[in-house]
Amino acid sequence: MFSKILIANRGEIAVRIIRACREMGISTVAIYSEADKDSLHVQLADESYCVGGSRVADSYLNMPAILTVAVESGAQAIHPGYGLLSENAKFVSLCEQCNINFIGPSSDMIKLLGDKDNARKTMRAAGVPVTPGCDIVESVEQAKEEAEKIGFPLLIKARSGGGGKGIRRVDSIEQFEEAFLSASSEAQSAFGDGACYIEKFIHPVKHIEMQLLCDKYGNIVCLGERECSVQRKNQKMIEESPSPALDEKTRKEMMIAAVKAAKAVNYVNAGTVEFLLDMDNNFYFMEMNTRLQVEHGVTEMVTGLDIVQWQIRIAAGAKLSRTQDSIFTHGNVIECRINAENPEKGFRPSCGRITRLHTPGGAFVRFDTAIYQDYFVPPYYDSMIGKLIVQARSRAEAIRKMKMALSELTIDGIDINRDLLAEILSDEQFVSGEYTTDFMAEFEEKHADRKK
Structure with a gap:
């Protein structure tokens, strides 16, 4: 087992990893930007080092500085959390060259599954259902030909896309060329790769993901699903498990497909296979995330397993001590992402000093966060400041x-999305469990009409 781990992240996920390490008796090394010098993860870690300026590019994406700290501090492994460098194959390769264990899959695995076109081909060959479409297109002319074959509506997707970037919905051939060039340009700017492929736009759908743990010895367990269909601009807002949409037959089939996906690439560590589920219970592979998910706490609560600790054990060479037959889920879990933003003003991000903080308590209530009273929420980073899970x-x-x-949640001094989340939870469609990925667009339209 490792004796010291560097956490290459910030905010609530850095705090979460530090706590997991403490329970395991592992020393921790935190990195931070100039803007984060007073952050909770800096205070909780055994050692903390500044790696650059406030901007992400100058600090949390500063690979040479992070690796220098890892080597000089004697850290044996790096946990990347989610986002930032967690799916950066170049960073993982540098860790490998420095003989530092990366707590996640190998650089080759990240490259394989990060190439969404290649991932589709691999899954199709393994017998995992994939959305009808075509492989990478080399020109606008070829793309138009393929689009006509697939039929409208369709989605143009960047091979290296993520976070909603490099995706365009197209409803007619007249819109196609502009949308294709726009998606390619956006992907080139964001990921340095403008290659795109095309998929049939299946609609309406639910977004269901399956959580996996895979060790280095070929053992795989699927920890069940998370329903992630409440999204705004491809960003998740509320997650739950079990999904109200899945019957036992579909759930088992989806779990088998997720395990097949992992076996097809000899996957190691925690991973998540994301599927689209249509109204006829047909499901299609969307992508495989080669990292810890933001919403991992949902699965932890419903299964009672600590996914972060298992990531660390697997990276250290441990075998999974659980078999599929020993995985059970208990009750229902819901997570709300608490964001520092103002939904009434176009979801404008909010920053500032927290003047009053009260977090809810009680049995089976969890609030993952890095904020505290008098903490200053900086303007440089993602707006999510916590995850409330029940x-x-x-x-x-x-x-x-x-x-x-x-x-009960009170965070004064900044704007948060608490009231919007409460409204969503009271919405008839959400309560029915029949909501799809269209839910937020319809919800916002309905409430806009009400305001008029």
């Missing part, structure tokens, strides 16, 4: 419990 015996009870927890 567990109950039934979905109806979990919804009530989350609404109660939200009503």
Whole structure:
């Protein structure tokens, strides 16, 4: 087992990893930007080092500085958390060259699955259902030909896309060329790769993901699903498990497909296979995330397993001690992402000093965060400042419990999205469990009409 781990991240996920390490008796090394010098993860870690200026590019993406700290501090491994460098194959390769364990899959694995076109081909060959479409297109002319074959509406997707970038919906051939060039240009700017492929736009759909743990010896367990269909501009807002949409037959088939996907590439560590589920219970592979998910806490609560600790054990060479037959889920879990933003003003990000903080408590209520009273929320980073998670015996009870927890959450000094989340939880369509990825667009339109 490792004796010292560097956490190459910030905010709530850095705090989460530090706490997991402490429970395991592992020393921690934090890195931070100039803007984060007073952050909680800096205070909790055994050692902390500034790696650059406030901008992400100058600090949390500063690979030479991070690796220098890792080597000089004697860290044996680096945990990347999510976002930032967590799926950066170049960084993983540099870790490998420096003989530092990366807590996640290999650089080759990240490259393989980060190339969404190649991932589609691999999954198709392994018998995992994929969305109808075509492989990488070399020109606008070829793309138009393929689009006509696939039919409209369709999605143009960047091979190296992520976070909603490099994706365009196209409803007619007249819109196609502009959308294709726009998606390619955006992907080139964001990822240095403008290559695109095309998929049939399946609609309406639910977004369901399966959580996996895979060790170095070929053992795989699937920890069940998370429903992630409440999204705004491809960014998740509320997640839950189990999904209200899945019957046992579909759930088992989806779990088998997720395990097939991992076996097809000899995957190691924690990974998540994302699927689209249509209204006829047909599901299609979307992508495989080669990192810890933001919403991993949902699965931790519903299964009772610590995914972060298992990531560390697997990276250190441990075998999974659990088999698929020993994985059980308990009750219903719902997570709300608490963002520093103002939904009434176009979701404008909010920064400033927290003048009053009260977090909800009670049995089976969890609030993952790095904020504290008098903490200054900087303007340089993602707006998510916490994840509120509750567990109950039934979905109806979990919804009530989350609404109660939200009503108790107080964060003064900045704007947060608490009231919007409470409204969503009270919406008839959400309560019914029949919501799809269209939910937020319809919800915002409905509320806009009401305001008029």
